[in-house]
Amino acid sequence: MLAGVSLSAEQAERAIGEALDGNASEGLVAAFLVALKLKGESAGELAGGARAMRARARAVDLNGGNVLDTAGTGGDGAGTFNISTGAALIAAAAGVAVAKHGNRAVSGRVGAADVLERMGVRIELEPQGLKRCLASAGACFIFAPAYHPALARWAALRRMLGTRTLFNLIAPLSNPAFPRRQLLGVADPRLFRPIAEALAALGVERAMVVHGLDGLDEISLGDSTRVAELERGDIREYQIKPEDFGIARERPQALFAADAAQATAMLRAALANGRGPAQDVLALNGGAAIYVGGRASSLAEGVRMAREIIAAGRALEVVERMRRASHESSPLGAAG
Numbered sequence: 278m279l280a281g282v283s284l285s286a287e288q289a290e291r292a293i294g295e296a297l298d299g300n301a302s303e304g305l306v307a308a309f310l311v312a313l314k315l316k317g318e319s320a321g322e323l324a325g326g327a328r329a330m331r332a333r334a335r336a337v338d339l340n341g342g343n344v345l346d347t348a349g350t351g352g353d354g355a356g357t358f359n360i361s362t363g364a365a366l367i368a369a370a371a372g373v374a375v376a377k378h379g380n381r382a383v384s385g386r387v388g389a390a391d392v393l394e395r396m397g398v399r400i401e402l403e404p405q406g407l408k409r410c411l412a413s414a415g416a417c418f419i420f421a422p423a424y425h426p427a428l429a430r431w432a433a434l435r436r437m438l439g440t441r442t443l444f445n446l447i448a449p450l451s452n453p454a455f456p457r458r459q460l461l462g463v464a465d466p467r468l469f470r471p472i473a474e475a476l477a478a479l480g481v482e483r484a485m486v487v488h489g490l491d492g493l494d495e496i497s498l499g500d501s502t503r504v505a506e507l508e509r510g511d512i513r514e515y516q517i518k519p520e521d522f523g524i525a526r527e528r529p530q531a532l533f534a535a536d537a538a539q540a541t542a543m544l545r546a547a548l549a550n551g552r553g554p555a556q557d558v559l560a561l562n563g564g565a566a567i568y569v570g571g572r573a574s575s576l577a578e579g580v581r582m583a584r585e586i587i588a589a590g591r592a593l594e595v596v597e598r599m600r601r602a603s604h605e606s607s608p609l610g611a612a613g
Contacts, residue, residue: 278313284322286324286328296309306431339411339454356534359540369414374416375570378421390420393596416595428444458570460565470505477510489502498532519561524560532555560580563579
């Protein structure tokens with residue numbers, strides 16, 4: 278790897294598997310992760326690492342995998358509120374079955390779990406609880422640490438390294454529901470195409486990988502966005518800009534949230550039809566989620582549908598149904 282040679286998917290799967298099983302020293306794993314990052318992770322390494330994670334996950338059958346996940350790799354440093362979480366709620370309101378996979382804050386970011394918990398949703402649920410939420414609300418939240426126990430042994434090392442590693446990149450590729458549809462944001466332009474190719478290798482049927490040219494791991498409000506659209510193995514690349522959808526540009530700073538409380542307030546206000554940049558960026562990303570989820574025939578139609586859903590308060594209704602269903606379900610460790 279130090280010579281710039283990538284591992285095959287099989288080699289990466291074995292190496293990450295050994296790490297997840299505790300068969301490698303902390304020093305060796307740290308060196309491996311840093312070497313991968315310096316070289317630049319390949320599609321094969323991403324797919325192989327994700328397969329290792331998936332094989333050790335606590336699998337959960339949700340709609341036979343016919344679900345959508347929305348996520349970002351993180352690492353953009355913008356500190357925006359939880360756009361991908363809002364996009365997931367909007368997609369669910371449009372009738373897309375959503376299994377959002379996420380965590381609490383990592384490296385200072387506000388995690389999806391932090392925001393949903395503040396909105397009253399119980400986040401640590403057994404598989405039956407996830408199924409109840411999906412049936413009642415059209416959406417459920419899979420708390421990553423509970424379904425990836427093998428990753429816990431490396432939490433301290435990841436904090437110590439203090440930088441994005443392969444583990445951050447394969448986490449959004451390792452939803453234990455094995456979703457067939459994904460909207461995935463990428464902050465590092467080097468990873469834009471490899472992530473799309475990894476999704477294809479993992480059998481994802483339809484996906485959009487997005488990278489804002491201003492560095493956001495979302496569809497950007499402040500610049501054009503690169504899109505890699507995956508459809509049954511074929512990848513098509515193009516660019517979009519806010520003006521394509523009648524939306525004015527705005528600097529990323531307008532979407533900044535200092536902490537979980539502010540992020541939650543911004544998301545709730547935007548979903549309650551609060552006009553402004555937060556609602557605009559949710560319309561863009563929520564529209565993409567609706568499109569990838571198969572409820573719109575074009576991205577433009579998805580954005581229009583997202584606007585209507587926000588105006589009618591239907592995404593907040595999804596939150597309320599999730600809240601009720603989650604509290605009617607057994608928390609983790611209490612099932613049986």
